[in-house]
Amino acid sequence: xxxxxxxxxxxxxxxxxxxxxxxxxxxxxxxxxxxxxxxxxxxxxxxxxxxxxxxxxxxxxxxxxxxxxxxxxxxxxxxxxxxxxxxxxxxxxxxxxxxxxxxxxxxxxxxxxxxxxxxxxxxxxxxxxxxxxxxxxxxxxxxxxxxxxxxxxxxxxxxxxxxxxxxxxxxxxxxxxxxxxxxxxxxxxxxxxxxxxxx
Numbered sequence: 001x002x003x004x005x006x007x008x009x010x011x012x013x014x015x016x017x018x019x020x021x022x023x024x025x026x027x028x029x030x031x032x033x034x035x036x037x038x039x040x041x042x043x044x045x046x047x048x049x050x051x052x053x054x055x056x057x058x059x060x061x062x063x064x065x066x067x068x069x070x071x072x073x074x075x076x077x078x079x080x081x082x083x084x085x086x087x088x089x090x091x092x093x094x095x096x097x098x099x100x101x102x103x104x105x106x107x108x109x110x111x112x113x114x115x116x117x118x119x120x121x122x123x124x125x126x127x128x129x130x131x132x133x134x135x136x137x138x139x140x141x142x143x144x145x146x147x148x149x150x151x152x153x154x155x156x157x158x159x160x161x162x163x164x165x166x167x168x169x170x171x172x173x174x175x176x177x178x179x180x181x182x183x184x185x186x187x188x189x190x191x192x193x194x195x196x197x198x199x
Contacts, residue, residue, distance in 0.1 A: 014052050017042055018066075021059045022111055029116030030060060064112060064121055067105050068128050074101045075132040082140075083185040091182045098181065099174035102165055110166050122159055129155035137189060154189040 020042045024033050033056050039046050053059050074097050081094050102109065112121045130151045137147050161180055165172045172180075 010052075013044070013048065014062075017044070017049065017052060018059060018063050021056070022063060022108055025060070025116065026107070026111035026114070027116070030056060030118070032116070060118065063108065064118065064124065067108055067112070068124060070105065071098075071101060071125070072128050072132055074098050075129060078133075078136070078185070081185075083182060083189070084140075088182070092175070092178050095178040095181045096174060099165070099177045102162060102177070103174060106166055109162075113163065113166065125162075126152075126155045126159050129158050133185075133189065150189050154184060157184050157188055 021038055024038060024041060035046060035049060035056060039049050077097060078094055081091060112118055133154060134147060134151045137151055165177050
């Protein structure tokens, strides 16, 4: 579907505001941003800003939602992978999309999770991962009492892994991230039994 000129300009303006916002956000967090300063940095009037956003917090929410939607879509593509039976090559292909998406969104994610970042973002991301994999877990294991526990442990482990990928020294490569993700899915999710009847 082709956008008309007005719609295209609107989307470009919103992208520009979000992009400049994230540059400022990375430097000083939400407290370091004012609408006046943002508009000046964007080269737009305040009235233009208010056509798109109510305040700076709505810009942050829009950025976070965009990133989480992209990451959720990539995670959803793994729902039909059989982490216990598929070949390593097939699983590597499937998980490399996540590594690629993290790399593409790296600057934004580092700003959101860095020292000036939003502490709630990691929680939102963890919830996003849990929801994405809960159905997969239940499809493989049934609706066991372990489902929620396994998905929570898995999502917490992934956030730790993704944080290492984004901030770690030494740097984790995209391939290494894929291999670790496969092992995490296999052992901390699909082969996980928190409430086994016979321990």
